[in-house]
Amino acid sequence: MIATPASGSVRVAARAAADVPIALRCVGLVKRYGDVIAVDGLDLEVHTGECFGLLGPNGAGKTTTIEILEGLNTPDAGEVEVLGRRWATDADHLRQRLGIQLQETQLNEKLTVAELLRLFRSFYGQGPTVGELIASVGLESKRDAWYGKLSGGQKQRLALACALAGDPDLLFLDEPTTGLDPQSRRQLWDLLAQYKQRGRTVMITTHYMDEAQVLCDRVAIVDQGKVIALGTPVELIASLGAEHVVDFALAEGRTLPAVDALTRLPGVRRASVQDNRGTLIVSHLHEALPALLASVADADAFTLLTTHSATLEDVFVALTGRQLRDT
Known part of the structure; x- marks a missing residue:
């Protein structure tokens, strides 16, 4: 369904999917920093098993929104429901079911890849073995290398492996391929496609439009803390x-x-x-x-x-x- 607001801008509304379970929902989300409104009454629904993209320029409110959904930040107003639960009452349960890759990850430079993944794996009651995690991101040759000796792309892949350590039902990725070379980006795309094929849910923020078109089932374009367009990549492009x-x-x-x-x-x-x-x-x-x-x-x-x-x-x-x- 395509709707055109009175302002003349184009907006695409997502089709209803009543038969698809909701993995993530927020209603009326607001976050202020002094006089700055970072998130301004934002509503979102992410369906189970889809890759959902949050797009927009720097300062649009993407990272603040995703941090609230991850339980790392507290909204000033609005409601958040993750996997049918709420952070206020079910934080411990949710942390066992989520995987999070932050925009920037800093780990101990004198720990090896295997040691870091062993540490992250210990946080969860279930998940892949350390060897399986290393293989999943193609870091077998760096198993015993110190974190401080890894390239930028290798560090990004290790951060993703850490996010996958608990075999999460819902994976948050904030600008996961920034700074990666084209080959590393493609490897990450393939890994996410395999993850999604298992019925898992991904929420991703990115500045790369080719990435969004390849990975995302639906995208929301955010500007000044509001959703200004929502739909599949094909629907949004067709709306032009x-x-x-x-x-x-x-x-x-x-x-x-x-x-x-x-x-x-x-x-x-x-x-x-x-x-x-x-x-x-x-x-x-x-x-x-x-x-x-x-x-x-x-x-x-x-x-x-x-x-x-x-x-x-x-x-x-x-x-x-x-x-x-x-x-």
């Missing part, structure tokens, strides 16, 4: 009403056409201009591109002219006018 995006820029001293003029070009659904750069969201690229070139008249004026298929990042830009990586 267009398949392609054209980015262009003109040489210094050249004037871009006005937004109204760009919007009236054939095949263009939406247009925006910032500084000396413009973006067109188009439904018919074969019509829009020649029309854009004609509107500028001098093809040599372009210093940038690229096209790409619409992505989740384009959805966010259409909603907020900002890039997902803006701070």
Whole structure:
């Protein structure tokens, strides 16, 4: 179901799934830091067995939200239910059923990979063996290496292994692939896919839109502490009403056409201009591109002219006018 608010922004509402158990629910979540409202009346439901992505720019409230859901932070208002339980009364039970990988993990640099995983495994009543955890993240060759000697990617994989030490029903991952090389990212994606195939639930925050499109069954885009769009990646991209995006820029001293003029070009659904750069969201690229070139008249004026298929990042830009990586 697609709904368009009066403001003109695009919002996609998730389909009802009454027959799917709810792994995680929050209603009216609020968190303030002085005069700053980090989370502003946020509502979410995560279904059992899905990978749910929380997307947004730095400062949008993602990490604060996920810390509250993990029981690491206390909301000023609102209700949180995790695996059918509440932190106020069932904290010990929940800690045995959750796995958490924080945005940054600092461990003792003089302990080995095996020693650290043995320590984390001791916190839980059940779970994989240390050897199984090491193998699951591909660190067999680093079993006896000190934590301080690991590369950044190896440390991230070890942090994930620590989060999996109790064979959790619900796994929280806060920016798990930041700083990883492409091969390490792919390895982590494969590991999460295997975990989800066992009917487990994942909640992930990420700045990487390709990652969200590969991993997530549904995503919520958050800005200024509120959910501004919710749905599957396909639904959110389809909500743009267009398949392609054209980015262009003109040489210094050249004037871009006005937004109204760009919007009236054939095949263009939406247009925006910032500084000396413009973006067109188009439904018919074969019509829009020649029309854009004609509107500028001098093809040599372009210093940038690229096209790409619409992505989740384009959805966010259409909603907020900002890039997902803006701070």
